[in-house]
Amino acid sequence: MRRTDPEGHGPVRFGPPLPADGLPVLPELSAVLAAAAPLGGSEPVGGGPALLEAACAYWARRGLSAGPERVVAAPGAPSLLLALTAALGGDVLVPRPCAAWWAPYARLLGRPVFHVGTPAECGGVPDPYALLETVRRVRDEGGDPRLLVLSVADDPTATVAPPEAVHEAVEAAVGEGLHVVSDETWRDTVHAPHDTVLIGPAEMLPERVTVVTDLAGALLPPGWPAAVARFPEGEIADDLHARVLDVLTALGARVAAPVAAAAGYALTEPEPVTTRVAATVRLHARVAAAAHAAVVPSGALARPPRAGRHLYVDLGPLRTALGAHGVGDAQDLEEFLTARLGLPAPGGHRFGDDLGALRVRLSTGSLLAGTDTELEECLSSPSPVELPYTQRALITVKSVFDDLRDDAQRWEPPR
Known part of the structure; x- marks a missing residue:
């Protein structure tokens, strides 16, 4: 049986890290x-x-x-x-x-x-x-x-x-x-x-x-x-x-x-740790749900995120539109989306998926930024996706995926 060893999977030393939370370290831990x-x-x-x-x-x-x-x-x-x-x-x-x-x-x-x-x-x-x-x-x-x-x-x-x-x-x-x-x-x-x-x-x-x-x-x-x-x-x-x-x-x-x-x-x-963990989970759940809502209308596929700080997106339905940009496999897609989004977008081949499958992992921590005070505000805000930096990052994600949807519609053959 053929082993699933990688071939042609991009930089040998590149291994996407665990999705970070993007937040300052808990003071009690420090x-x-x-x-x-x-x-x-x-x-x-x-x-x-x-x-x-x-x-x-x-x-x-x-x-x-x-x-x-x-x-x-x-x-x-x-x-x-x-x-x-x-x-x-x-x-x-x-x-x-x-x-x-x-x-x-x-x-x-x-x-x-x-x-x-x-x-x-x-x-x-x-x-x-x-x-x-x-x-x-x-x-x-x-x-x-x-x-x-x-x-x-x-x-x-x-x-x-x-x-x-x-x-x-x-x-x-x-x-x-x-x-x-x-x-x-x-x-x-x-x-x-x-x-x-x-x-x-x-x-x-x-x-x-x-x-x-x-x-x-x-x-x-x-x-x-x-x-x-x-x-x-x-x-x-x-x-x-x-x-x-x-x-x-x-x-x-x-x-x-x-x-x-x-x-x-x-x-x-202890209480400071459990409080921070709960707040961090709530924050990333909201950001992940917003990211999911931003990518799915384009025609991309993604299961609703239920855990973690990430989202796994299948852009196979947009293959024709991506092909017009020179994207033919997951390595091309990784490079294309990383450049367009300005955020890391490791391809599915990093996770054992076929190189030809157009899949990427997007990390919600990459959608957070700002000073420690601003990030603490994200943790306590009832609507963190409406805070300026996170909102701008989500708008960028939606814009990139909407552009791909529009490209796909232009490439559709007339009925």
Whole structure:
């Protein structure tokens, strides 16, 4: 079976970062980091006791019990996924599309990566029948699939997979002997938490799922790298935990002591952190909804964003109009929209989509700007999309997509 390695995908070193919130750092977090700055060192490999206890309490509040012996901390989720991939061995399966940082670490280790289609209603989890067929074909051709990476609250599609879709995918994976890694970086950024049912794979089949959470999703600035992983119970998981620690030791992947202090504080979820997280989620939900409303009338396709700080747009219906501008694939589209919008618009090929598919991820954080005072105003405003800078940025987005719609109408053959 053909592996989905990238070819001709633009600058080799370009990997779109996690969508940032575009906001000033929470003062209480800055104070914790500053107070710990004189420490100057780093945590033990896997994290110190205080950080691990905070991570256990964080998961317990979400219905997942864990002791410190089943938790590992690292400087960012990429190092955790690299360690897990190295420890588990074998081939890796991921949804199409998927987070831009998942596949490179498998390829770095020389592991084949296979993308699997997703259900119509969401991204982040594979269609169970497509997953079973992919596993069968890989094994028939001598492959050794062992790991499935998925996400319920997804980057790049900004969808939240319904519990039944998650359960079917996880059952199919476990039935085929795969270990599941659930990337829950965006779990705490669901736009309508009271109206959205989010159940992670570890709540369904806890003995075969490792949960990875990058704190840059909701709790820390992306420049303060820290992530935690929760391992299942049992001898197999104990062995996996030990091998992951071995890999992290070989990499020297330790969390800096000041960052660990901030991470531990954030994971305990004191009132300043929970208030800021809630306000940030509300802000980006409103901006994402406005961005969605700006692009869809052009004829572009996008699922309504339900989580995160991004929007995934399919401009396939505008292919003819884009072709008139020399846009023939996702790399061309990335360059075209980045120039037109004045904002980063990484193409879908960065996320494992076909190069020929005209898809991009737009980040809502890019639509925010101004002084710290102005950004704080965005957080507290009941109508942040009407504030001057955000309104101007959204008008630009709408104008670019409306121009493409007009171009498409001019190119339509007469009836």
